[in-house]
Amino acid sequence: MKHLIMAFFLSTFFVGCKSASTPVAVASVATSAFSADSAFSYVASQVAFGPRIPGSKAHLDCSVYLKNTLAKFADSVIMQPFSARSWDGKTLQGVNIIASFNPSATGRILLCAHWDSRPYADNENNTSLHRSPIDGANDGASGVAVLLEVARVLSTSKGVDIVLFDLEDSGKPRFEVSQYGDEKSWCLGSQYWASHPHTNRISFGILLDMVGVAGARFMQEGTSLYYAADVLDKVWATAATMGYGQFFVYEKAGAIIDDHLFINQIAGIPTIDIISLDGSTRSGFFKHWHTLQDNISNIDKSSLKMVGDVVLEVVGK
Numbered sequence: 001m002k003h004l005i006m007a008f009f010l011s012t013f014f015v016g017c018k019s020a021s022t023p024v025a026v027a028s029v030a031t032s033a034f035s036a037d038s039a040f041s042y043v044a045s046q047v048a049f050g051p052r053i054p055g056s057k058a059h060l061d062c063s064v065y066l067k068n069t070l071a072k073f074a075d076s077v078i079m080q081p082f083s084a085r086s087w088d089g090k091t092l093q094g095v096n097i098i099a100s101f102n103p104s105a106t107g108r109i110l111l112c113a114h115w116d117s118r119p120y121a122d123n124e125n126n127t128s129l130h131r132s133p134i135d136g137a138n139d140g141a142s143g144v145a146v147l148l149e150v151a152r153v154l155s156t157s158k159g160v161d162i163v164l165f166d167l168e169d170s171g172k173p174r175f176e177v178s179q180y181g182d183e184k185s186w187c188l189g190s191q192y193w194a195s196h197p198h199t200n201r202i203s204f205g206i207l208l209d210m211v212g213v214a215g216a217r218f219m220q221e222g223t224s225l226y227y228a229a230d231v232l233d234k235v236w237a238t239a240a241t242m243g244y245g246q247f248f249v250y251e252k253a254g255a256i257i258d259d260h261l262f263i264n265q266i267a268g269i270p271t272i273d274i275i276s277l278d279g280s281t282r283s284g285f286f287k288h289w290h291t292l293q294d295n296i297s298n299i300d301k302s303s304l305k306m307v308g309d310v311v312l313e314v315v316g317k
């Protein structure tokens with residue numbers, strides 16, 4: 001997905017101005033154990049299953065793959081199955097995948113992404129393609145891949161929960177008459193988790209979405225600013241000190257419906273979205289958003305590495 005809730009925050013996309021106090025990036029000191037090649041391979045592995053849409057073999061097989069991969073690195077992995085009603089009244093079966101590190105620790109950090117892919121290529125110019133499911137290499141798999149690689153190299157005594165949400169991208173398609181009319185038709189997995197969290201000891205959260213595009217531009221998104229400005233400040237300042245300031249820009253963007261909205265609203269956990277935005281496209285998202293070109297050939301491993309480095313630094317490695 002995700003679209004912009006213009007009315008909700010009475011904000012207009014990209015009206016934010018650059019801060020006069022934009023920090024200047026210092027020399028890069030980004031040297032974490034995070035491997036760009038490994039992260040890229042995690043994108044490729046997910047995409048190789050095919051579109052991860054509910055009820056498909058690809059969806060089932062990928063859930064097993066993600067569970068088994070996380071089980072190699074985490075102290076525990078829980079599968080959280082749920083059913084949810086789709087925009088067209090069908091019952092969808094989803095599963096959130098929850099990996100915990102240092103399960104007894106308090107003050108936990110939530111790291112999350114969505115692992116499903118969109119059932120509709122509804123941003124294609126060719127309307128005959130609108131009902132084709134997409135690979136979701138960037139929109140979905142990129143965030144998950146960064147978190148799998150973070151899990152692989154994580155070495156901390158802090159409590160960390162990696163949650164991979166299902167059914168984020170099953171929202172009402174553009175070709176329906178009431179386009180994007182129902183915000184709750186998106187993010188079904190995070191809505192369920194936020195009502196049934198596996199722990200009540202999380203201090204703050206970071207959501208990753210669309211983090212694999214070349215020349216990523218992570219703006220300060222409105223929902224994150226509204227609910228979790230402190231977290232945003234911390235993450236952006238960390239990126240600046242690591243030499244990534246030209247990518248994590250101090251520029252405000254309108255509010256977006258993404259998993260973090262429901263985590264903030266329902267669970268009350270201050271959670272931000274690291275998401276690349278692009279003011280030159282009609283959608284405001286990356287060029288291939290919700291098209292069949294959102295595939296592995298358009299994934300930039302250096303963007304994955306940058307986001308992974310920042311997340312690890314914030315967590316404390």
Ligand SMILES: [Zn+2]
Binds near residue numbers: 001139169
């Ligand atoms: Zn999407």
